[in-house]
Amino acid sequence: MRIVLAFVALLMALPAQAVEPDEILSDPVLESRARELSKGLRCLVCRNQSIDDSDASLAKDLRVVVRERLIAGDSDEAVIEFVVNRYGEYVLLKPRFSIGNAALYLGGPFLLLIGGFAFWRMTRQSEVAHQKVAAAGVTPLSDDERRKLDALIGKPD
């Protein structure tokens, strides 16, 4: 299923893979920051692939840009800001929260709340019904009794 990456590799017709040795910064702290930032930035010519994973030459360019900014002393946020100013928000694999993206971020939690509420009501109703039955001093039919009753009234299993 991961043909995606693979196809990109094919387009390149070269087996180059993601970060290459010549890009790596000698300072391990800067390099690990660069790697983390790269994971959140999209390779613009590939689909849904971060520049950290991509072997496209454009991704390499962007990786180099990120490293140059880090060497220049930019903070992580400043690097991201720099890249977004150049390429637009499209470059972010995790979009920024905004009115337009509210449904993306809140859709899941919202559904969870609605579902949770429905779940609560459902069991609540059941509880109430159960208590009513108990209060009336009536024992509900056991499974066995119900089966016998179903058989009597001809209701199929």
Place this chain on the structure above:
Amino acid sequence: MINELGHFALVLAFAVSIAQSIIPMWGAHKGYAEPMRFAQPAAITAFLLVGLSFAALTHAFLNSDFSLKVVASNSHSLKPLLYKISGVWGNHEGSMLLWVLILTLFGGLVAALGNAIPPELKARTLAVQGMVGVAFLAFILFTSNPFDRLPFPPEDGSGLNPLLQDPGLAFHPPFLYLGYVGLSMPFSFAVAALIEGRVDAGWARWVRPWALAAWSALTIGIALGSYWAYYELGWGGWWFWDPVENASFMPWLVATALLHSVIVVEKRGTLQSWTILLAIIGFSLSLVGTFIVRSGIITSVHAFANDPERGVFILAMLGLAVGGSLILYTWRAPQLRSDAVFSTMSRESALVLNNLLMSVSCAVVFIGTLYPLMVELATDGESKISVGAPFFDLAFAPLMVLVLLVMPIGTALPWKRGDLPKAMTRIWPAVLLAFCVGTVFAMLRWGGPILAPFAIMLAFWAIFGVLADLGERVKLGRAPISESLRRLANLPRSVWGQAIAHIGFGATAFGVAAITAWASEDIRTANAGDMIPLSTYEIRFDGVTIENGPNFRSDIGRFTIFEGGEEVGRISSETRFYPVQNAYTTEAGIRASLVEDVYVSLGDKQSNGSWAIRSYVKPYANWIWLGALIMTLGGLLSLSDRRHRVGAPTRAKRQKVVAAE
């Protein structure tokens, strides 16, 4: 000649499917027995005809008949036999034919073996199955005919995409299709039940095996794809949240929910309309997946076919199937009343919670996958956003944490009415054990991410929770050991299946947590003889040799792995060049074990004669796929339960297990 026969068989299958979707439905409506019975021979004939057609196409591939367009553009005379066979479905036209083959196979199985299904339900189910068949056969015949001839056949074919020339990927599509198409059966049963207006325990018993089978096939299919990505793409990634991956993952999530909710319908006679809805959504998502992959609408490079005509056809089909069934649902579902009473703390409420979490997870994936498309459509291309792995990780992980947290408690709760303290006393040793395992890992991997030991704890909580519950069921420690063993042997297979599948889920969660938290890597250029230090290992690069494969040439880098000065293994990592397609692939060298993989991938030759080499240590990576395998095993075991076989359409299911293997 054989090709024309195959084509003709396909046209006949189309005609038979039309009859299959009309006559039995009319018969069931009128209560006429003969037209209802017509469904059986029709479904079986449709299968035989599509089978014939598929055989004809396979024949063309095996004999490299380049007068067929698909063969010419997807095969090559020098290709190894395995890939000539897998080439049949390694392209758009052939894969759609495989789709329909599996669809009619399932219909045929229900027809041939489902003698215990009430005749009306059976007739309607097969009729709905027939309709799906009509749609797909029309799609093949009108937009994607595999039997199109070329007026001037080329000397040789252009070959199969080298990336597909891999055992893992050869079998990945058939399993996924078994899963996708497997969900068509619950869908057909659901629509039939809506038409009939009745859903009972019997219905659930017929649907459950199909949900289980589809789920099992999807599990193994997704795992194969993921494992293939891991060893083939050269840097050990195993899941990418790509639209095409998500397309297979969404039906899996819904199938998971479905196979849990159908249990509630069977045992407690409630949740009927929800279960029907899940069955409809499950297959709808299979269709959405097919649409995403086949139309190329979400421009994933994966999409084999990029033909708008096909996209529009599938979209129309999708609209008809989803729209039609949902309209039927809103019209009929209110009539499905359930009367069972259950409390907040009970097995069924835990199953409802599972359904809630799985559905929300699926919704999150769905929203994330389609959001960029929606934004682009809504703003007329003005604004474009990306939704990728960082978003999905953030949105998905908390839901899985909840699933892992609740799962063992759910299995420990009794039906109808339970209470939490009682359930916890059943499984408290699991809490303790999980805590110990988490602590051990925290000490072993001191300095790693803070959350990692907690994730490990959670995964082992799931595993030990299941084991503790199993121990409780057999009165381990409270009865003589012989008695416990006897009880263990007598546990129904569905109980075993459930326990094993849940353990598998925990194992996968463990692998995911570990590989995410503790992987280490080294990227450098090296000359033959250089030592590469990596984690606790040292890897010696022994140089590169050039060798020839059947249809490729490969650079093979050889490496020796040392640990503490001792040689512990040798691996080789290849870069293959396929001259026919002028393309490269990589085959990583992996020293695999259950503890950690040492993973080495050979990169480019540098101008100074050294080689780019990436090496990784991937801790507990294999648990991800091992867990999936265990889950599948659990599913199949549950499928083989005697209670599924007795009475019901049960023998049909067993047959299908065979097919799923």
